[in-house]
Amino acid sequence: MTQSQHADVGGGSSGSRSRRTATAPFQVRGRFFTAIVLQVAGAPEGEFYRTLDTVLAQAPHFFTNAPFVLDLDQATGIGPSFDFTGLARELRKRKVTLIGVQNGTIEQNRAALTAGLITLQGGNDLPPDRTTSDGAAAEEDDPASRALLVTHPVRSGQRVFSDMGDLVVVASVSPGAELIARGNIHVYGRMRGRALAGVNGDSTARIFCQSLEAELIAIAGLYRTSDEMDASLRSQRIQAFLDEGALRIEPLK
């Protein structure tokens, strides 16, 4: 039995060539998660923990299981020798998990890395009403409640991304354009580009269009190209959805 020379995620070892099997130990995917950012004014001490305890008491479930990031932009009191490990431990006592820091200086970042935290870049702010501490549960909002509405034609080469929920386009979408949404996608016009719904793995997402002329449609990673679509569906009003792991496209009556 010959040893396979290259690292292969599949496990087969019979024969001289190892095959990529269907049961791979893991799959790599990109995914969006929402983190809570604490922008600290100085080194966390007594006052910091007292205020944190008050906030946590107001909405105990809101913060559980949420990844926390420390924004060091205004953190003047935190030097290179700051005890991030201790801070993480104190937070864990309060059931708050610190995963990383942001906007730190090089020394601050180094200290954070030593404590097992990561340094994060970028990130988009969520609209303020999302972080009200009125006892809202930690579950994410219903995706359909945060629809991104587009009323102008989506031109070739443009990409529209709705990371909060649905995407509704009341215009046509040109070939070479991309629509990407966490939730459903609706196109009240001619859909000629690519539509990718349920990109965070939501297999209940659907795609609706007034006239199917798409180059590619995908739901939660399962896709079909124009070539593989039934000719009878072309230019029809359709909905696409996942049914027992298969992508189905059906006309809307």
Added chain:
Amino acid sequence: MAKIIVITSGKGGVGKTTTTAALGAGLALRGKRTVVIDFDVGLRNLDMIMGCERRVVFDFINVIQGDAKLGQALIKDRRLENLSVLPTSQTRDKDALTREGVEKVLEELRNDFDYVICDSPAGIERGAHLAMYFADEAVVVTNPEVSSVRDSDRVLGLLSSKTRRAELGEDPVKPHLLLTRYDLGRVARGDMMKVEDILEILSIPLLGIIPESPTVLSASNVGTPVVLNESSNAGAAYADAVSRLMGEQIEMRVLGPERRGLLQRLRWRTA
């Protein structure tokens, strides 16, 4: 204060330079002080189509880099007193264009002219980007065939997002569609796209339909903008387009190629 109009397309070879020359000359004929600028650094053509290639001393890049004053580079057209040409360099390339340099030149031109027409190079890279960046209006030149329409669509997306007006949240660049090399026979046979189909995809106002015409090639050979040729159907279509650009409502007529005269047809047979 001048209106800055970019003549763009995405696709190459559709008739941007021909259109720049024709619209520029057409506007000058109507009494507007007009300047046409070549943004295709390294592959310059506008000066040839305008017939002034033998009078180029300084160019757009010289002015940007401070080697010459704008007045030294501008070439006044000999036929039309309202028309000037700012040629570009043939020896340099698009890296010589800078946003600040272009802005400075356009600001200077704005004061002295009514219309500044920018002849964009093909593509969507630096030269095309800078040609459209400061525009108030855009003429998107499109041939009635699929790849040209696709590229024009892409350019429309860029006009609505990568221009100064878009970035500052001002009124968007006003787009106009100009169909060129339109061949009635091929449209009838189904080889070329119909006007309605193109308008459905691009969804912008139609400025004009320029028929395929041998007079366009003759015009560029002699260095005279085709709009100055009174027996050319393409020229007549460009004149209509100029009127519409100035805000007039002209009925859209779709012209075919010129009919060969009787004498021409006899000569053809005996040759």
